[in-house]
Amino acid sequence: MDGQRDIEALIALMARLPGLGPRSARRAVLHLLKKRDTQLLPLAKLLTEVGHTVRNCLNCGNLSGSDICDVCDDDRRATGQICVVEDVADLWAMERAQVFRGRYHVLGGTLSPLDDIGPEDLRIPKLRDRITAEAVTEVILALNATVDGQTTAHYVAQELSGTGAVVSGLAQGMPVGGELDYMDDGTLRAALSSRKPV
């Protein structure tokens, strides 16, 4: 009896995930019910576990199973560089690219007066503290190349003036593999004005 109701509630919950709608949620739930032992129950177990153990690193804001995340806990990453990102997803993107060996600082958002996100929501005081505590020499602002991202970068840079750390931002220009014909005006302008000797 409530089997049907439970299934419908499950579909409704799944449909609220980003990238899934009612239709794909239905498909996903049927798929899970067909693979009960190999997918449904393991998924339920992992979700419960992750839901109860995973929290934000008290130092950098990364997700972690303990109070201090693996990156902050790793002495080899005490390079004196902190990469500031908006979100954990961005931290993961940097880690996947394997291009940065220092530590991170997750702001948890960008300044957005409309969404009522002000400086006090962005963990900037903690960032200032870390610059002293971890002898940081460079802060790299790896924020999105959007208006919100760049406004926030500007604000963070200002807040960090006087800390002694060099503040830098990601370069803007042509993405690797990009074709001129497909680039927007802004990208071409940025790439041209930041041109480099070959």
Place this chain on the structure above:
Amino acid sequence: MDGQRDIEALIALMARLPGLGPRSARRAVLHLLKKRDTQLLPLAKLLTEVGHTVRNCLNCGNLSGSDICDVCDDDRRATGQICVVEDVADLWAMERAQVFRGRYHVLGGTLSPLDDIGPEDLRIPKLRDRITAEAVTEVILALNATVDGQTTAHYVAQELSGTGAVVSGLAQGMPVGGELDYMDDGTLRAALSSRKPV
């Protein structure tokens, strides 16, 4: 420490759902972690519950929280008509359309020698039994209008000959709202050959 590992395992499991890839699975997991109390934990709880209680109706193969599903248990649906569908998803589609008031029979697949699915996997003996037990006068084959679906329909119709029940199939033709210019040849041929007086 294993927080990170658990998150990665969770993403890997989510990425195996139909319609999700590694990227959308990452987004979904981050979304869930942000909405821990309203989405992650309820989802974990419902999955566990559904995983342990939902099973296939012993009569028709529909998903249900009990041995006999709501449809089979509903006396008002003992109309003497059984709608044969391939899959529970198809049963749901018929129910959403609210066009059929009888009962269903879920085959659980279509005949497919390549996938090693033969007649014995399709719950056809049970369908024969039901025709007698439920005094069925009409069996409607609501199978996909694909080669596999139609082959199976043919086979089922043959198997049911001699049971006394009328066997019919869904009409083929123009979908409602369809435009001629966009129809494939097969659909136009079917629509023309099954034309009806207006």
